[in-house]
Amino acid sequence: VQRSLVLVKPDGVRRGLSGEILRRIEAKGYTLTAVELRTATTEILAEHYAEHEGKPFYGPLVEFMLSGPVLAVVIEGQRCIEGFRSLAGATDPTLAAPGTIRGDLGRDWGLAVQQNLVHGSDSEESAAREIGIWFPGL
Ligand code: GTP
Ligand code: MG
Numbered sequence: 001v002q003r004s005l006v007l008v009k010p011d012g013v014r015r016g017l018s019g020e021i022l023r024r025i026e027a028k029g030y031t032l033t034a035v036e037l038r039t040a041t042t043e044i045l046a047e048h049y050a051e052h053e054g055k056p057f058y059g060p061l062v063e064f065m066l067s068g069p070v071l072a073v074v075i076e077g078q079r080c081i082e083g084f085r086s087l088a089g090a091t092d093p094t095l096a097a098p099g100t101i102r103g104d105l106g107r108d109w110g111l112a113v114q115q116n117l118v119h120g121s122d123s124e125e126s127a128a129r130e131i132g133i134w135f136p137g138l
Helices: 012-015 018-027 041-050 058-065 080-088 101-105 124-134
Strands: 002-010 031-038 070-077 119-121
Touching: 002 018, 002 080, 002 124, 012 018, 012 058, 012 070, 018 031, 018 070, 018 080, 018 101, 041 058, 041 124, 070 080, 070 124, 080 101, 080 119
Parallel strands: none
Antiparallel strands: 002 070, 002 119, 031 070
16 A cells, blocks of 8 residues: 655645645545644755755745645555545646646645645655655654
């Protein structure tokens, strides 16, 4: 059975959508293995977003992720990595399909970084790496 790291990003927590997002995960049949409201640090984000370092949206992305608490979640279930990416929808909330978290609830605020409510690991390797960053010991 797979595990994936999900984050409700600061825009989702701020807008009071944490419960709605967890509801969709549970309704899909995935198990919540860990749920913790956390404040990110530059160190954690540098590891978490290492693949994006140097890209034009990297600075604004880190700043945004530090702008308020995030809900760090580990989910578990058959093919939950792909499954959660599918629930989340496309990165750009304007293009994300209706029925998805980003498509139904995400907005384009016209800012330097896409504020798109959630993060989900994109592979088994990323999931293991990211769970190690946010929940060492899990
Ligand atoms: P995550 O689940 O958050 O990793 O989203 P993703 O896998 O759909 O996107 P990706 O890993 O490529 O990028 C990480 C985050 O950086 C995105 O969720 C956005 O917040 C932001 N981002 C990515 N690409 C762009 C872009 O082209 N422009 C802007 N403004 N922000 C971006
Ligand atoms: Mg990603």
